[in-house]
Structures are given as C-alpha cells and as structure tokens.
Amino acid sequence: MAKSRRSPQRRKEALSRESIIGASIELLDSTGEAGLTFSALSEHLATGAGAIYWHIANRNDLLVAACDAIIARTMGEHVVRATPRETIRELATRMFDAMDAHPWVGAVLVRVAGQLPMVRIFERIGQQVRALGVPGDKQWVAVSAILNYILGVGGQNAANAQFASVQGLDRAKFLDEVSTAWSQLAPDQYPFARSVAGHMRTHDDRVDFIAGIDLILNGIRS
Amino acid sequence: MAKSRRSPQRRKEALSRESIIGASIELLDSTGEAGLTFSALSEHLATGAGAIYWHIANRNDLLVAACDAIIARTMGEHVVRATPRETIRELATRMFDAMDAHPWVGAVLVRVAGQLPMVRIFERIGQQVRALGVPGDKQWVAVSAILNYILGVGGQNAANAQFASVQGLDRAKFLDEVSTAWSQLAPDQYPFARSVAGHMRTHDDRVDFIAGIDLILNGIRS
DNA sequence: ACCTGAACACCGTTCAAGT
DNA sequence: ACCTGAACACCGTTCAAGT
Numbered sequence: 033m034a035k036s037r038r039s040p041q042r043r044k045e046a047l048s049r050e051s052i053i054g055a056s057i058e059l060l061d062s063t064g065e066a067g068l069t070f071s072a073l074s075e076h077l078a079t080g081a082g083a084i085y086w087h088i089a090n091r092n093d094l095l096v097a098a099c100d101a102i103i104a105r106t107m108g109e110h111v112v113r114a115t116p117r118e119t120i121r122e123l124a125t126r127m128f129d130a131m132d133a134h135p136w137v138g139a140v141l142v143r144v145a146g147q148l149p150m151v152r153i154f155e156r157i158g159q160q161v162r163a164l165g166v167p168g169d170k171q172w173v174a175v176s177a178i179l180n181y182i183l184g185v186g187g188q189n190a191a192n193a194q195f196a197s198v199q200g201l202d203r204a205k206f207l208d209e210v211s212t213a214w215s216q217l218a219p220d221q222y223p224f225a226r227s228v229a230g231h232m233r234t235h236d237d238r239v240d241f242i243a244g245i246d247l248i249l250n251g252i253r254s
Numbered sequence: 255m256a257k258s259r260r261s262p263q264r265r266k267e268a269l270s271r272e273s274i275i276g277a278s279i280e281l282l283d284s285t286g287e288a289g290l291t292f293s294a295l296s297e298h299l300a301t302g303a304g305a306i307y308w309h310i311a312n313r314n315d316l317l318v319a320a321c322d323a324i325i326a327r328t329m330g331e332h333v334v335r336a337t338p339r340e341t342i343r344e345l346a347t348r349m350f351d352a353m354d355a356h357p358w359v360g361a362v363l364v365r366v367a368g369q370l371p372m373v374r375i376f377e378r379i380g381q382q383v384r385a386l387g388v389p390g391d392k393q394w395v396a397v398s399a400i401l402n403y404i405l406g407v408g409g410q411n412a413a414n415a416q417f418a419s420v421q422g423l424d425r426a427k428f429l430d431e432v433s434t435a436w437s438q439l440a441p442d443q444y445p446f447a448r449s450v451a452g453h454m455r456t457h458d459d460r461v462d463f464i465a466g467i468d469l470i471l472n473g474i475r476s
Numbered sequence: 477a478c479c480t481g482a483a484c485a486c487c488g489t490t491c492a493a494g495t
Numbered sequence: 496a497c498c499t500g501a502a503c504a505c506c507g508t509t510c511a512a513g514t
C-alpha cells in the first residue's frame with residue numbers, strides 16, 4: 033500500500049535453494065531427467081542461468097537435492113502399523129509409489145550411494161529390521177538386501193518410463209511391446225524368458241514388487 | 255609381397271562394430287562412463303568421429319552393446335555345479351565380479367530394462383529357479399527379486415567407484431570416509447546408520463553380496 | 477550479497493564431400 | 496560401401512560486470 037508501484041504480477045520472489053529445487057522437481061516430473069537443463073530451469077525461474085550457481089554447487093548437487101526432497105517427504109511421514117514386518121512393507125510400498133510418481137528418482141537414487149537420500153531409507157528400514165529381532169551381525173545384510181532390491185526395481189522403472197516416453201508410448205503399450213519381443217525369442221536359447229512373456233503383459237508391477245519384498249522378508253526370518 | 259609399399263605400421267584395420275565395441279570397453283574401463291566420448295574414441299581408433307556412426311546408431315547403442323559384450327561373456331561360460339542353488343550363487347557371483355571389474359556395467363545395466371543384456375541374465379537365473387522347483391506362478395517374482403537385487407548392488411558399486419575416482423581416492427579410503435560420516439550422524443535421528451558405520455569400514459562387499467543372495471534364496475524356498 | 481548474461485570449453489550428431 | 500572432418504545445436508560452468 034505504501035509502495036507506489038507494484039509490477040502487476042511480481043515475476044518472482046527472491047531466488048532460493050528451495051525454490052530452485054521446487055522448480056527442478058516440476059521440470060523433472062514433466063520432462064524427465066534430460067529435461068532438467070540450466071536454460072529450461074532459468075527460464076522457469078525467470079532468472080539468468082548463472083544465478084542458480086549462487087545457490088547450488090552444480091547440476092549433480094541439484095539432482096541429489098531434488099531426489100532427497102522426495103525421499104524426505106516419502107520417508108518422513110509417520111507409519112502406524114502393528115508389526116515391524118508390516119511397517120517395512122509400508123515403507124517399501126511408499127518408495128515404490130514415489131518412484132512411480134517421479135520416475136527420475138529411481139535413476140538418481142542408484143547413483144548416490146552413501147549419501148543423504150540413501151541414508152534416510154537405510155535408517156528407516158534398519159530400525160524395523162532391528163525391531164524384527166534380527167541379530168546384530170545379520171542386520172547389515174538384511175537391510176542391504178531390501179534396499180538394493182528397492183533400488184533395482186526403481187532403476188528398472190525409471191528405465192521403462194524413460195524408454196516408453198522416448199517412443200511416445202504409454203506404459204501398457206510399452207510393456208506389451210517388450211512382452212511380444214520376449215515371446216519371439218529363440219525357443220532353444222530363451223525358454224524361460226518366453227514362458228514368462230505373457231505374465232509381463234498382464235502383471236501388476238506394484239503387486240509383484242510387494243511380493244518380492246515379502247519373499248525377502250521370509251528370507252530374513254529364516 | 256606383391257605390394258610395393260606398406261605403411262610401416264598399418265595404422266588400423268577396417269573399422270567394424272566389433273572393433274568399436276572393443277575400443278569402447280577399453281575406454282570405459284580406464285576412464286569411466288564419462289570418458290567414453292566420440293572424440294576420445296575416434297582418436298583411439300585413428301579415425302574420424304563421424305565414421306563411427308556408420309557402424310553404430312548412437313552413443314546409447316554403443317553403451318548397451320559394450321555392456322552386452324561383458325554380460326554375454328559373463329553369462330556365457332558353462333557352470334558346473336551340483337545344484338540349482340549353487341548355480342545361482344555362482345551366476346550371481348560372476349555378475350558381482352564383472353561389475354566390480356567394469357564398474358560402468360552396473361550403471362548401464364540399470365537403464366536397459368527389457369533389453370538384451372538383461373534378458374540374458376534373466377534367462378540364466380530363470381532356468382535355475384525353475385530347476386529349483388518353484389511353481390510357475392511364483393517364478394517371475396523369484397527371478398525378479400534376485401535380478402533386482404543384483405542390479406541394485408551393481409548400481410551402488412558403480413556409484414561408489416565413480417565417486418571414489420572423482421575424488422582420487424581408492425575404494426578403501428572412500429569407504430572409510432563414508433563410514434566416518436555415518437558415525438557422526440545425529441544419534442537421535444540415525445541410530446541404526448551409526449550402529450553399522452563400523453561394519454562398512456571393515457566389511458567385504460563380495461561376501462556380503464553373496465550373503466544377500468543366500469537370504470533371498472532362503473526366502474524363495476519358504 | 478545476489479543476480480545478469482555473454483563467453484568458454486566440450487559434447488553428440490549430421491552431412492556434403494571424398495575414396 | 497565406407498570414411499573424413501567441418502559444421503551445428505546444445506550443454507554445464509565461469510566470471511566480469513552490475514545492483
């Protein structure tokens with residue numbers, strides 16, 4: 033009110049690490065990992081390309097920060113489950129859903145070994161593995177098995193999503209194509225791949241993912 | 255002999271897809287994934303950059319082909335083991351060793367869902383899971399669990415190797431640094447990560463990897 | 477302290493021209 | 496048919512100059 037003049041739509045608020053990360057996530061969700069360029073990002077933020085470097089170190093830093101923002105959200109919310117086993121299932125399912133909603137997360141996650149986003153997941157699952165009563169010297173292997181399985185699935189999902197989007201196919205169409213390709217492999221060399229080609233066409237990724245978690249949990253128990 | 259003149263050292267034989275893939279693998283092993291550029295590769299092959307495109311479609315095609323060459327070698331050799339379980343352990347161990355010797359393979363592998371290199375591994379493990387007596391409708395989940403675990407570990411190893419090489423550290427020094435970082439996390443937020451920080455410093459990746467495979471195999475049996 | 481935007485070095489890919 | 500190498504479009508990052 034005191035201000036005599038305001039631009040009709042304030043074009044931007046002060047740039048900040050948070051606003052940059054937020055814009056990056058939007059960009060990553062809509063255009064994939066390759067879509068996160070400094071020119072697209074600076075346009076999105078109505079600023080110069082170089083300005084971004086005042087707040088972040090480099091592109092990789094930005095990618096990890098964006099990934100960590102998703103993971104912090106995903107792992108942050110409280111879990112209300114009766115048993116450690118159910119809690120682990122819940123956490124794993126959340127991870128699946130997060131990587132499904134943001135396919136680039138899976139791809140980034142597999143390259144940030146030992147860094148913050150991974151530690152968050154590791155910690156959360158680790159506490160439950162401990163609560164499960166797994167002896168101390170077996171906890172590392174148990175948690176690693178669950179975590180690496182999640183990362184593997186995440187990477188694959190990211191690859192599927194990227195491959196499908198490059199070809200302009202939706203997910204179902206894409207899986208259908210892969211399934212067809214597998215069913216046409218040489219019968220003497222690829223009998224197993226052929227035999228499960230049909231399953232790939234009809235299966236529910238999410239259900240199979242959780243079945244895999246259950247399988248590993250059974251292995252942990254024994 | 256009929257030839258009047260030969261260049262003292264024939265600078266190159268005819269370019270071929272195979273020779274390009276071979277040179278790519280050398281380059282990838284020595285300089286990592288970022289080191290595979292068309293300028294480095296064409297220099298290595300004593301040819302022009304554009305010539306390579308006569309034999310391969312693009313950089314990604316080349317990366318997948320290089321990866322597949324390693325996987326074909328790794329999965330190709332015959333396994334002489336008494337039981338399906340031992341055979342799976344052997345195949346998984348080979349994968350670990352291959353990804354350890356060629357860290358870029360893990361990174362490439364997680365992005366080629368459904369394509370040839372992955373199908374090779376899938377098939378090989380699938381046949382053994384079938385031999386294990388797993389019922390038909392559970393085979394997909396069982397194989398996926400093993401495969402995704404391997405991919406997860408491979409991705410992590412690739413990330414570790416790349417991170418370590420960027421910082422000019424050897425693997426042991428690098429793990430030592432991560433271990434120290436984990437042990438300094440906030441005790442109330444990261445009790446589990448802190449508790450296993452010591453294990454990370456001393457553990458044998460390969461041994462723990464196989465322990466994870468055994469854990470999954472136990473889950474499959476139950 | 478924070479931002480601008482031109483400049484730099486480098487990259488994958490294309491393509492007219494050669495053999 | 497296969498190769499050359501200059502040209503193109505694009506990228507992450509830097510930095511002198513502004514406010």
